[in-house]
Amino acid sequence: MQKLIDYIEQFVKLDRESIEAIESLAEIEIYKKNLLILKPGERCNKIWFIKKGMVRKYHLHDGEEITSWIHTENETCTSLQSYAQNTPSEEYLQTYEDSELISITKDNSEKLAEFPKIVAFVNAMMGREFANIDKHTKALNQRDAKGRYEYLREIAPEILKRAKIGHIASIIGVSRETVSRIRKA
Amino acid sequence: MQKLIDYIEQFVKLDRESIEAIESLAEIEIYKKNLLILKPGERCNKIWFIKKGMVRKYHLHDGEEITSWIHTENETCTSLQSYAQNTPSEEYLQTYEDSELISITKDNSEKLAEFPKIVAFVNAMMGREFANIDKHTKALNQRDAKGRYEYLREIAPEILKRAKIGHIASIIGVSRETVSRIRKA
DNA sequence: GTTTTCTTTTGATGTAGGTCACAAAATTAT
DNA sequence: ATAATTTTGTGACCTACATCAAAAGAAAAC
Numbered sequence: 001m002q003k004l005i006d007y008i009e010q011f012v013k014l015d016r017e018s019i020e021a022i023e024s025l026a027e028i029e030i031y032k033k034n035l036l037i038l039k040p041g042e043r044c045n046k047i048w049f050i051k052k053g054m055v056r057k058y059h060l061h062d063g064e065e066i067t068s069w070i071h072t073e074n075e076t077c078t079s080l081q082s083y084a085q086n087t088p089s090e091e092y093l094q095t096y097e098d099s100e101l102i103s104i105t106k107d108n109s110e111k112l113a114e115f116p117k118i119v120a121f122v123n124a125m126m127g128r129e130f131a132n133i134d135k136h137t138k139a140l141n142q143r144d145a146k147g148r149y150e151y152l153r154e155i156a157p158e159i160l161k162r163a164k165i166g167h168i169a170s171i172i173g174v175s176r177e178t179v180s181r182i183r184k185a
Numbered sequence: 186m187q188k189l190i191d192y193i194e195q196f197v198k199l200d201r202e203s204i205e206a207i208e209s210l211a212e213i214e215i216y217k218k219n220l221l222i223l224k225p226g227e228r229c230n231k232i233w234f235i236k237k238g239m240v241r242k243y244h245l246h247d248g249e250e251i252t253s254w255i256h257t258e259n260e261t262c263t264s265l266q267s268y269a270q271n272t273p274s275e276e277y278l279q280t281y282e283d284s285e286l287i288s289i290t291k292d293n294s295e296k297l298a299e300f301p302k303i304v305a306f307v308n309a310m311m312g313r314e315f316a317n318i319d320k321h322t323k324a325l326n327q328r329d330a331k332g333r334y335e336y337l338r339e340i341a342p343e344i345l346k347r348a349k350i351g352h353i354a355s356i357i358g359v360s361r362e363t364v365s366r367i368r369k370a
Numbered sequence: 371g372t373t374t375t376c377t378t379t380t381g382a383t384g385t386a387g388g389t390c391a392c393a394a395a396a397t398t399a400t
Numbered sequence: 401a402t403a404a405t406t407t408t409g410t411g412a413c414c415t416a417c418a419t420c421a422a423a424a425g426a427a428a429a430c
Contacts, residue, residue: 130265131266
């Protein structure tokens with residue numbers, strides 16, 4: 001649980017009460033790899049913090065899997081669209097390796113809302129997520145295949161090290177073969 | 186101001202006090218076309234609601250203007266990254282036609298935070314913005330030039346009617362010439 | 371209303387990267 | 401270990417779209 005506290009403290013310094021509240025309401029979840037922790041149609045009512053492992057986010061388009069991101073240790077993940085809007089998810093969340101996650105349900109995070117520090121954290125985290133999506137979108141659109149690959153190396157080297165080439169290709173929107181050729185060069 | 190109230194009431198029903206609070210803190214801004222209302226380096230401390238006109242959002246890449254979106258009547262606009270993270274903006278906001286905007290500064294929106302209805306609105310609006318960005322990104326990445334153009338027609342027909350072809354091309358990430366050819370066909 | 375400037379159209383040409391097909395390599399299962 | 405399966409690499413080919421250039425059209429300025 002300490003890792004989650006450390007993560008939150010990147011955003012705001014927590015007081016004793018806030019830490020205790022988080023510890024009592026967060027839950028630990030252990031999963032084997034390739035397990036679907038969220039499916040389309042389900043409402044996503046949790047935010048997960050990844051203590052160990054990776055979680056892949058993907059959706060289907062014309063029967064084909066499109067990987068939008070792979071989250072690694074010390075990051076949070078959720079289906080933003082489903083969580084923020086309270087609508088059925090359109091995407092899958094799947095463990096990519098054997099993983100240990102810490103989850104906080106939306107109900108519990110509403111209970112935590114009486115702690116101002118925690119509200120400040122959630123806002124800051126959401127703000128950062130927001131800004132990141134915006135940044136990535138722009139960055140990827142402006143680059144060619146090589147440039148996209150290199151951008152991914154800059155901002156998420158872990159993905160390049162640990163993900164399959166096909167998933168990497170999907171994230172940056174090029175074909176598997178092209179990523180293979182970029183690597184060779 | 187009524188249009189802003191109507192807009193907010195899409196998200197939450199407002200009580201009398203909330204309406205009065207909004208009316209006393211929101212400001213009306215009148216601009217001629219092509220005026221820069223936000224420049225890179227400035228901190229964006231406002232959310233604008235567009236009562237009349239259009240606002241183009243763009244940034245520079247290798248000296249070239251990349252248009253990321255054009256907002257039309259009855260929409261809000263802001264530099265999300267700058268506003269949410271309180272960092273200097275990396276983008277320009279420019280009126281695209283003579284416009285009437287209603288602005289609420291961040292300071293004032295914090296004053297409005299004592300009204301729970303208004304907090305609920307801000308959260309809902311941010312959630313929707315978030316979900317939209319996410320949706321657009323995915324939608325555009327999966328389509329070819331024609332498909333992207335048609336997607337834009339579905340979700341923002343006003344842009345196709347009123348924006349210059351070069352800006353439309355930039356939004357969907359294809360060349361001006363290609364959009365011209367798509368239109369001809 | 372004419373000139374100047376900005377925007378769009380159209381044609382010709384080049385190329386980045388997609389698709390297909392199969393071989394090599396690496397994982398996983400038995 | 402060996403076999404079965406999944407993943408990655410490589411070559412050949414092709415097409416969607418970028419880029420360049422120049423004309424036509426529209427809007428703004430005088």
